[in-house]
Amino acid sequence: MVLLFLEGAQYHKGGVREAQIRYKNEEHDTKHPGTWRNVLESLLISFSDQSIVTGQALLYVTYYWASCSISAYHYNLVCDLVLVSIVVHLCSITAVEQYLQNWWLGALRLALILLSFVFVGLVFVQRNTPEFPLSPPVIEDKNDTLLVRPAVCFMAENLTALYDDTVSAVKGGAKGIRKGLQSYIVLVVFFAAATVLSMAQAILGRDKFQRRMFQLRFALFWLRVAVAMAATVVSIMSIGNFSNLQTWMSVSGWFGEDDDDETTINEMPCTSDERNKRKSEEMMPKL
Numbered sequence: 001m002v003l004l005f006l007e008g009a010q011y012h013k014g015g016v017r018e019a020q021i022r023y024k025n026e027e028h029d030t031k032h033p034g035t036w037r038n039v040l041e042s043l044l045i046s047f048s049d050q051s052i053v054t055g056q057a058l059l060y061v062t063y064y065w066a067s068c069s070i071s072a073y074h075y076n077l078v079c080d081l082v083l084v085s086i087v088v089h090l091c092s093i094t095a096v097e098q099y100l101q102n103w104w105l106g107a108l109r110l111a112l113i114l115l116s117f118v119f120v121g122l123v124f125v126q127r128n129t130p131e132f133p134l135s136p137p138v139i140e141d142k143n144d145t146l147l148v149r150p151a152v153c154f155m156a157e158n159l160t161a162l163y164d165d166t167v168s169a170v171k172g173g174a175k176g177i178r179k180g181l182q183s184y185i186v187l188v189v190f191f192a193a194a195t196v197l198s199m200a201q202a203i204l205g206r207d208k209f210q211r212r213m214f215q216l217r218f219a220l221f222w223l224r225v226a227v228a229m230a231a232t233v234v235s236i237m238s239i240g241n242f243s244n245l246q247t248w249m250s251v252s253g254w255f256g257e258d259d260d261d262e263t264t265i266n267e268m269p270c271t272s273d274e275r276n277k278r279k280s281e282e283m284m285p286k287l
Contacts, residue, residue, distance in 0.1 A: 041096045048092035052112045055085035059119040063126075068152045072133050073245060075151035079127060079180050080242040082120050086187055087231045087238075089113045093194040094227045100202040110195060117188060124181050126155045134180075136248035147245075148254050180241075183234045190227050197223065 062070070062078045070078075093099055093113075100106035127134075132154040137145040146154075 041098070044088075044092045045096060045099075048089050048113075049109070051085040051088045052109070052116060055082055055116050056112070056119065058082065059116065059123060063119060063123055068150065070151055071148050072151045072154060073147040073249060075127065076134060076147070076245055077242060079124060080238040080245075082116075082123065083180065083183055083187070083238040084235055086113075086116060086120060086184075086191070087235050089116070090187060090191055090194055090227060091231055093191070093198050094224060097201055099198045103202075106198070106202075110198075113191075117191060120184060121188075124184050127151075128181055129154055136245060136252075145252075180238075183237060186230055187234060190230055193223060194227060 058078060059082060062075070093110075099109075132151075133146045133149075136147065
């Protein structure tokens with residue numbers, strides 16, 4: 001996001017002549033990979049490539065394997081994590097001018113990122129029901145929630161008698177319907193714009209189109225600013241939601257003695273095992 005603002009500010013002030021001088025300086029920087037800009041761009045692309053692998057692995061496990069067993073709480077954590085992941089992709093496409101300089105590698109990255117967007121959309125659509133609990137309960141009712149129930153119970157209105165019997169007693173989770181889906185839609189729109197931007201930069205970056213390239217950079221300054229602002233807002237919201245859910249879970253009593261250990265994989269446990277069933281029966285309100 002810092003690169004987005006620096007890139008826009010660099011080409012916003014001055015005229016075409018000054019931009020031409022900066023363009024020659026950039027060519028010099030490209031030939032010397034030790035410059036700060038090349039280091040930052042390489043770092044951003046590496047983060048994006050890692051997010052492609054880790055994000056798709058998490059999405060695949062959640063959508064095809066664990067969606068019937070993980071709790072609504074963990075499903076919400078996954079949604080927040082993948083939002084941050086695609087923010088990294090969006091920033092890399094928009095900030096790195098030479099993203100499509102290597103056509104086959106750039107096309108492969110865009111195809112994998114597009115696949116990630118499709119998986120994220122499927123995960124969010126499954127959660128887009130009025131019954132799906134999204135928020136932790138209020139402090140005085142910290143154990144009174146449906147977040148610990150299997151997420152599949154609330155998907156596509158696939159409700160059980162559990163929801164019908166307990167919804168009137170549960171204080172948290174129903175508000176904020178479709179929270180996160182709006183952020184995903186905003187990122188999809190900016191992803192499409194960023195892809196067009198990268199393709200235009202790759203095509204107009206040729207020698208015979210250099211003057212148009214300078215003009216294009218001025219016109220796209222505000223697009224970079226908008227992308228940076230959207231990425232910042234979505235990141236803050238996603239990290240905030242993730243932190244709130246984790247903070248609630250750590251004091252709710254739903255974790256067992258060995259669930260909150262650094263050596264355990266406590267972010268993706270299944271709620272269908274016998275221990276969690278017994279704990280659920282003990283802590284849910286008696287009706």
